[in-house]
Amino acid sequence: MARLSLKAEAQRYYLGYLWWVLEPLLWVGVFYVVFYELLGSRTPDFLMFLAVGKLMFIWFSKTVNYAGTSLVSNEGLIGRMDLPKSLFPLTVILECAYRQVVVFLLLFVLILADGAIPSGLWLWLLPLALVQLALIIFAGCVASVLVAFQRDFALLINLGMVFMMFVSGVFWDINDIVNESAAQALLTWNPIAFLLHSYRQVMLWEQAPDVAHLLVLGLLALAATAATLYLMGRYGPHLARRVVSA
Amino acid sequence: MSFGLSGAGGGDHHVLNDLDLEIQQGERIGLVGRNGAGKSTLLRIIGGIYPPAGGTVWRDPKKTVALLSLGLGFKGDLSGRDNALLAAMLQGLTRREAKQRLDAIGEFTELGEFYEQPVKTYSSGMRSRLGFATGLLLDTDILLLDEILAVGDQGFRQKAREALKDRLSPDKTVILVHHMEQAIKETCHRAVWLEQGRVRDDGSVAEVLAAYAADA
Numbered sequence: 001m002a003r004l005s006l007k008a009e010a011q012r013y014y015l016g017y018l019w020w021v022l023e024p025l026l027w028v029g030v031f032y033v034v035f036y037e038l039l040g041s042r043t044p045d046f047l048m049f050l051a052v053g054k055l056m057f058i059w060f061s062k063t064v065n066y067a068g069t070s071l072v073s074n075e076g077l078i079g080r081m082d083l084p085k086s087l088f089p090l091t092v093i094l095e096c097a098y099r100q101v102v103v104f105l106l107l108f109v110l111i112l113a114d115g116a117i118p119s120g121l122w123l124w125l126l127p128l129a130l131v132q133l134a135l136i137i138f139a140g141c142v143a144s145v146l147v148a149f150q151r152d153f154a155l156l157i158n159l160g161m162v163f164m165m166f167v168s169g170v171f172w173d174i175n176d177i178v179n180e181s182a183a184q185a186l187l188t189w190n191p192i193a194f195l196l197h198s199y200r201q202v203m204l205w206e207q208a209p210d211v212a213h214l215l216v217l218g219l220l221a222l223a224a225t226a227a228t229l230y231l232m233g234r235y236g237p238h239l240a241r242r243v244v245s246a
Numbered sequence: 247m248s249f250g251l252s253g254a255g256g257g258d259h260h261v262l263n264d265l266d267l268e269i270q271q272g273e274r275i276g277l278v279g280r281n282g283a284g285k286s287t288l289l290r291i292i293g294g295i296y297p298p299a300g301g302t303v304w305r306d307p308k309k310t311v312a313l314l315s316l317g318l319g320f321k322g323d324l325s326g327r328d329n330a331l332l333a334a335m336l337q338g339l340t341r342r343e344a345k346q347r348l349d350a351i352g353e354f355t356e357l358g359e360f361y362e363q364p365v366k367t368y369s370s371g372m373r374s375r376l377g378f379a380t381g382l383l384l385d386t387d388i389l390l391l392d393e394i395l396a397v398g399d400q401g402f403r404q405k406a407r408e409a410l411k412d413r414l415s416p417d418k419t420v421i422l423v424h425h426m427e428q429a430i431k432e433t434c435h436r437a438v439w440l441e442q443g444r445v446r447d448d449g450s451v452a453e454v455l456a457a458y459a460a461d462a
Contacts, residue, residue, distance in 0.1 A: 004332055008323035008364070077319035081336060082294045241296035 001087075002094040020102045024055050035171045043173050045204065048114050052203055053170040053196045055103050060136055060192055061161040063096040067140030068157045071148040071243050079244040086232040089144040093137055104129075111203055124202045124209055131214060132195050134221035141228045148243050168193040191217055261287045262298070262443040271309075271387075274420040276430030276451060278458050279440035285423045288440065289313055289390040292421065305388075309419075312337070314381035315392035322366030326357055326376050329365055333380040354379040354409070356402065371399070378406050388419045395422070395429045407432060427455050 010016040028051050035041045035050070043049050067089040071078065074088050104125075112118070146153040168190055174197050177183035187194045187210075194217065198209035232239065261284035269275060277285045291298050292305065293313035305311070320329050330351045334344035352361040355375040357368075365373060378394055395406055407429065414420060414433075424430055430437060430451060437454035439447040447454045 001332060001336075004324055004328050005321070008321065008328070011364075012323055074319075077336070079290065079295060080313055080315055080319050083336060237294065237296045241299075244290070244296065 001091045002098065005091070005095050006098060020099050021106055024058060024103050024106065027058060028054050031171055041171070043176070045114070048111060048116075048204055049173070049200065050171055051107060051110055052200050053168075055107050056132070056196055056199050057165060057168060057170045057192065059096065059100045059103065060132065060139075061165065063093055063136050064139045064143050065158055065161055066096065067092045067136075068143035068147045068154050070140075071144045071239070072151060072154075075243050078240050082237075082240075084233060085144075085236045085239045086141060086229050089140045090137070093133075093140050096136075097133065107203075116203065119206060121202050121206060121208055125199070127214060127218065128195060128198050128202070128209065131218040131221055134218065134225050135191055135195075138221060138225040138228055141225070141232060145228075145232065145239065148239055164190075164192055169196055187213070191221070262291070265301075265440075265444060267438065267445060267448075269419065269421070271306075271419055272417050273436055274414070274434040275422065276434035276437040276454075277421060277423045277440060278430065278437060278454065279446075283440040284443040285440055286315070286392050289315075289392050289421060289423060292388075293390050309387035311388040311390065312381075312386040313390040313392065314394045315377070320365045320373060320376070323364055325364055326355065326361040326368070326372075327352060329376065330380045351376075351379045354405075375402060382409060382413060387417070389414075389421070391420065391422045391424075393423055393425065395424055395426075395433075427459075430455065 010019075013019055015022065028047075031050055031054055032047055036046050070088040070092045071085060077083070078085070078088075108118075143153070143157050147157070167186070169186075174183050174186060174193060177186070187197060194210075194213060198214065201207040201209050261282065265284070265288070267288075277288065279285050290296055290313065291303055293311050294305070295313065297303070319333070321332070324332065327348055330348055331341075331344050334347060334351075335341060339347070355361065355372075355378075357372055357375065360368065360372060365376070368376070381394060391410075395403060395410065410433070420433065422430060422433055434451050437447075437449065437451045437458075438445055439454050439458050447457050
């Protein structure tokens with residue numbers, strides 16, 4: 001289903017699959033103009049700093065937004081077939097993950113072109129991406145259920161993603177926060193801020209991420225994902241009634 | 247096989263009330279009733295799409311069930327062929343099995359070149375034909391048919407009824423919702439008239455349809 005949707009989406013636009021690369025590049029371009037050229041950000045190597053933050057954040061925000069409406073937009077199918085309800089957000093998540101692989105490659109090309117030399121530390125990117133994927137599955141599935149119960153949640157989730165962008169250090173550096181305990185609290189309680197910071201540590205600053213923090217976050221994300229998928233299976237028919245009768 | 251359904255309500259609209267119905271294996275039942283009587287909701291509850299708000303449904307867990315309805319569930323950006331592939335795989339066929347049936351489905355729908363075009367360019371009749379052809383893929387014990395024979399023009403409707411008849415063996419249970427009496431007379435042995443979520447009449451097709459027509 002994910003592959004067919006991607007094929008259909010590519011056919012919808014004149015530039016087709018090229019948008020997978022163009023769209024994230026344009027996002028980075030727009031943010032660069034605003035925060036570097038207009039507002040004069042003093043973060044060193046700001047373009048790469050922004051590219052890592054923005055490209056990895058888009059993966060999270062776009063997927064959760066799309067997954068949020070995945071159940072209600074498949075109302076016709078849900079009213080016709082007794083399918084696992086998690087199938088719908090998971091399809092969207094898979095679709096976005098395929099796209100993110102291309103974005104990852106784009107990011108590597110940008111960073112290598114900027115003069116970085118990959119080291120063994122880059123192997124940390126795999127667990128980081130897997131933890132982010134687990135968080136996305138959890139947040140995407142929860143979002144889809146919320147929107148199925150009350151469609152207004154789609155707007156709130158959209159707004160929530162904008163809020164997350166501002167508090168996750170997408171275009172500013174957490175190291176710039178003067179109050180050290182506030183910076184630490186942000187990294188502890190905002191998993192996206194932690195992940196973006198960790199990606200930058202690995203790709204830009206040649207540092208290993210905080211392994212203990214990553215492990216705890218990974219385990220929590222896995223447990224939350226498993227619980228959400230279980231509950232979606234357990235209450236699938238009730239969810240279907242909600243989607244169809246809404 | 248029997249269904250026991252009592253005190254069922256269909257979600258927020260409460261389309262079914264104190265409904266009690268028992269259906270034996272091999273029965274072919276025509277459901278009639280006005281719009282909003284609860285016919286489609288009843289099929290969805292029997293099909294396990296969603297549970298009743300109250301009461302119980304009992305169905306032999308060994309029996310497989312398929313709900314076929316028209317025009318819903320297609321992805322507008324995908325071609326008829328890709329939608330057929332998706333529908334077949336969602337109904338449990340492997341990708342290879344599904345692909346093997348795509349040409350036959352395309353031929354049955356008589357869509358011609360449109361089979362390769364996005365479904366959003368289809369007329370409602372074309373969507374219905376595609377829905378019917380993809381809906382008949384599975385060989386299940388219980389077939390729930392929601393207006394699925396009201397497809398396309400007169401010629402195609404006849405073809406659809408014949409295709410359905412070919413698929414029906416004596417042990418197969420069918421519940422058919424249809425607004426055309428002829429389809430129910432041709433397919434069913436028993437008819438149930440639903441009104442405001444309750445059974446108003448239940449008996450032979452001739453009797454129930456006559457009572458229903460007299461009330462109109």
